[in-house]
Amino acid sequence: MRGAIMYKRLLNIYQVRNGLIHTQNTRLPSKKCKEKERFAPVIWAMGRARPLGTSSIFFSENKESSTSLSEDNEKRPEENEANAEVNNDGQKNTKINEGNNVSNATLTSQLETEPVVKLEDSKKFDKTKTGKESLLELLGAMKVEVTTIRKIRPPKIPRISERPDPKPMESVQSMFQHATAEVSQQRETLNPTLVAAASAAASTLPNSRQAESELLQQLRKHEAVPDSQRRADGQNIGDIIADMKVGKKQNGRSNARPSSQIRFDEDGQGYTQDRGITGELDAVRTRKSPFTSKRLNIFNAGAEQDSLSDLGPTLWDIDLANQIVQATNQTPRNGFEEMIQWTKEGKLWQYPINNEAGLEDEASVPFHEHVFLEKHLDESFPRQGPVRHFMELVITGLTKNHHLTVQQKQEHIAWFRDYFQQKDNVLKEAEA
């Protein structure tokens, strides 16, 4: 839920950046919210009159959440700017970079923060005006604001201050910011007043002519941003992202700094270059990987070869398996894994539990072989009398004994057969 709200909020910001709903933005992030807020005081009053009304609570909650979120919106850019400032101070001395592609990122990160701050100021009076008037007014104010930023910051333009962000969510967010900021930037550079402002800014600097030309050069570069990105103006975020991919492909790798600008840390080993947006877009880019390079072309892929290794495992195979086992970690991490190990070694009763485990040689013996044992008594035992009676009891016992195999049962009967044959004369004497 909260995530959804945040997303909507972000969407609003970008729409605002694109100059759609400037006026009500900071206070009332969307028309829907605006209506809600207009509506809310009414209900609110009702709520006061009847404290038990649930609807009032519902709306007031909505109102609260919307306002708190818009506060968030105001805060976040300021934080961004603060971060950017810190980065500037820290790295200004060590890094001098002429690469305009890279500086785009930082420049826009400054740019994108300013309009919102400005909006905050303007919101005091815009309540009284209609949306359209204030929108126009704000557009005008924003442009001036942007140029003044330029004025203040020309020497800081060339630098990289983006640190790759570990969290993917944030990186996506910043990506959006870049995209929209670039879009808004193009619009601004089209304005001739900007050129005038740039020259005015340059005149304040010691080397005015050079500064002016540099500034204008920067502006022209922004104009040269591909059409594909311009088209994204006013469209939904999905389109912007899609266009970002295209843009990425063009300048993905080329924005690496020249090799003369390797930075070193204290122990003399260089840090890796900041990947910035390149690193963040790792997942979406379609690039040429060295893993898809040409092959040696020695072997034929389709060729079926003979195999003479059907002799079973040799000593070397056993040794290889042994080495692999020793190289890898085979210790169990928990009780179940230990039980798996025991199962493989044959020490544990196997799952799923089977009562006939270990009785595999009996599996093929049918049931009646176990139960109907009378056929074994036929030939060598007397037809009747006490011996016969005794043996019938024996086979009844054997029938019910599930511990013995059929083989063992037969052996058992055979033992009695031998016994009674040996004692034959004794039995005859007793006339049994």
Place this chain on the structure above:
Amino acid sequence: MASSCSRALRHHACKSSRILRIHLQNSWPNRSFALNSAADQQPAVSSLEEIVIPKKKTWSKEAVLQALASTVNRDPTASDYRFQDDPYLAPRTSLDFKLFSLSQESGRNAANYFINKYPNYFQKDYAHPHIPCLMPETLEAQIEEASEAALAERVQLRKVKAAVDLYDQLLQAGTSVSLDVTNELLELICFYGDRDPAQENVPEQRTEETPQEDVQDEPQTKRGRGPRASDLLKAPWKEDNNAERIFAHLSEPNTRSYSALIRGMVKYGAYSKAFSTYTDLLNHRLTADVHIFNALIAAAPEAQEKYNEKWELIVDLLKQMAEQKVKPNLLTFNAVLKALRRCGALGKSQAFPVISEMKALNIDPSLASYSHVLSIFYKIGAPVQGQKDILQEVMYEVSGKSFTSQDPDDAQFFITAMRICLDTKDIEQAYRVHELLGVGENWRLMGNDSRQNIYYARFFSLLCLMEQVDVVMKWYRDLIPSVYYPSSNVMTDLLRALDTESRLELIPQIWRDIKTLGHGNRQKLVEDLLALMARETHSQQVQDSLADCALDIKSMYSTGDRGKVLMSWTAGSLSNVISVLLAAHRRSAAWETLKLFKTHNRVPSADLLNRFLTCVKESGDVDQAVELVKISAGFCLPDTHTLIQRIQQEFQLSEQHKSILSDLEIQTFNSD
């Protein structure tokens, strides 16, 4: 009485059965994991085909246990599973860990040894069904007379000397031995280099040759090969040994005989001989098998001197493989990549074509292949500029995949990748490497305990270098000590990380861990810690805990294990302890510590004494101030003079004190 008892019992039984039934009903819908694992076993059925429901599902015997095992997560607060039986013996230091795991292993080995040595005492088979692995193995030859069966039995039992003797007897008696058995004998001789095998290799014992734990943190990629290399040194291939002799007597040696001989030669370092045997094989119009080529490729870097010659030899061998229609396997290409590690710059240009060739042949590269690629591009100690993308590309290639071990070198991957992350200080890739470790059964490929230690040492050092302290501490609690016992160097790294973000309030906690980990007597670490504590002043609460910690450290100095004093005080560490104590206003404890300068023949700095005097002045204890000057004079410090002046100015002195001070002043003046 009895009836009431039985009634209660019946009631109870009734109740428990009811509960059981309820439980069963509850757990019935929760069988989804079992179904999942069943689905895993089935081959993937495409949705278009009609689903055939099997009448009976045959389970593999581990399926249930695997499903259960997958529900267990690692507990960062528990020690390794091996030690959970006996909490008393849960290891707290890396030395304990090594000792306990080794003793467990060696206990098993001892039991096995006795069972196999005296099989006649272990004949009773208690188990039903029968468990073969619990019964003694037959290690003695059963067949006494000289026959081919007896020879085969001796080969089976790996008795090299006895088998060779019997073979000679058979030949002298004029009995012919079949080619298969002779080949097996040849394999046996070549495998063991014509000597009887030593005792069975035991997994744990092999790697534990370095008892010093700090050594393990050194980057050593040759570790895995260490034992084999030492085998190789002490046992070279002997000229005209039994293998060659028997081979020479063979009337018609086949490929398998050659294979045995060549592999043996390569294993025992007779590389040129292996190649000449291979030419001999070709002259006999036989074709080689894949094992011969694998061995020869592994030997190629040894046989040639120059990089390009090595590579040409390898390419030549591969082409001969293709000609002879021998299908290469994973080990072939891994051998090629491993050889490329020793081909200098050629390796960098040829590594990726080799990988592409593997893929074209539908051989999936194993982790060893990637590990070799990484080693080719990132040499140890070489500058890391320029190739940063290779690790990224490799990680892009492997991330999310679950690997099975197919090559002994697979276990090199994780420590190699982590070494590169540490060298390039690339925390982002380090996280990806660590993430890969969690996929499937990949953790098994990290290797044995010592490799694990190296891996985590590198990972944690990198975290200390690059991450915020809070993140570092999160990992610290997660990894230590459940999977990793850090060395004192790594603890120094951690202290440095605390230092950079000035989170010194964590020090007492870290010190407790240091003591538990058995590094409390590492002089360098303890001195670093003291210096860190003494450098700045903090809020009163923090200062108090630091002072407690300092006193604890001080006690570590005085009492060693078994009365043995392991650390000696230095002037720096003593003055650091005193500074911490003074900052926490523990004057009496500081005073006690100050006396240690005398007993350990160390000289305090003038700055320390000045600070001490300032502290004494706050309490206005004149006696102690004068004592301080006495101590200073006792060490003949040149600054005694200024101390005396300070006391004279800042304190209310009695006559007695004044006279003592003037005496001291004269004394120092004279000594100057």
